[in-house]
Amino acid sequence: MNSMNLRTLLFLLCTLAFLPEAGAEPVHFKALVIDQAYARATAPGQEVGVVYLTVENTGKTAEHLLSASSPAARSVTLHSTRMSGGMSSMHHQAAFDIPAGATLELHPSGLHLMLEGLKAPLVEGKEIVVRLTFGQSGAVDVPVPVRGLGAEPDMGSMHHDRMR
Numbered sequence: 001m002n003s004m005n006l007r008t009l010l011f012l013l014c015t016l017a018f019l020p021e022a023g024a025e026p027v028h029f030k031a032l033v034i035d036q037a038y039a040r041a042t043a044p045g046q047e048v049g050v051v052y053l054t055v056e057n058t059g060k061t062a063e064h065l066l067s068a069s070s071p072a073a074r075s076v077t078l079h080s081t082r083m084s085g086g087m088s089s090m091h092h093q094a095a096f097d098i099p100a101g102a103t104l105e106l107h108p109s110g111l112h113l114m115l116e117g118l119k120a121p122l123v124e125g126k127e128i129v130v131r132l133t134f135g136q137s138g139a140v141d142v143p144v145p146v147r148g149l150g151a152e153p154d155m156g157s158m159h160h161d162r163m164r
């Protein structure tokens with residue numbers, strides 16, 4: 001087996017290994033259901049990390065995710081990713097809207113939470129806690145498992161776009 005095939009095989013094995021565990025157990029918080037939370041593992045010395053999750057608003061009024069924080073990082077910011085000319089760029093967002101009955105989805109190549117000033121590398125298999133603060137519902141702590149680097153395609157990568 002040449003190295004190319006081996007790399008492909010390893011990638012597939014990693015991907016398959018992660019498929020059944022989409023994230024931690026759903027967190028039910030008032031009218032909100034927070035699900036599929038995970039963070040991406042980081043290399044030593046890497047200052048930023050990324051967190052993805054979904055928030056379903058089962059209530060009858062609009063909700064907004066206003067801010068986030070974590071003991072694992074100096075700050076957590078709300079970001080969007082935009083593609084233009086094959087390049088992806090990130091933009092700070094003041095809030096993420098979650099209309100009544102809708103589900104906010106953070107995912108690679110879209111909206112995400114950015115951990116800035118990581119206090120230690122995020123290690124696959126470990127878990128961090130991220131506090132989400134909503135306009136109506138208030139704050140809730142969400143356990144966020146750390147998944148391997150190969151678990152998902154990179155943010156905004158062509159590979160990811162082709163699969164959609």
Ligand SMILES: [Cu+2]
Pocket residue numbers: 079080090112113114
């Ligand atoms: Cu970002």
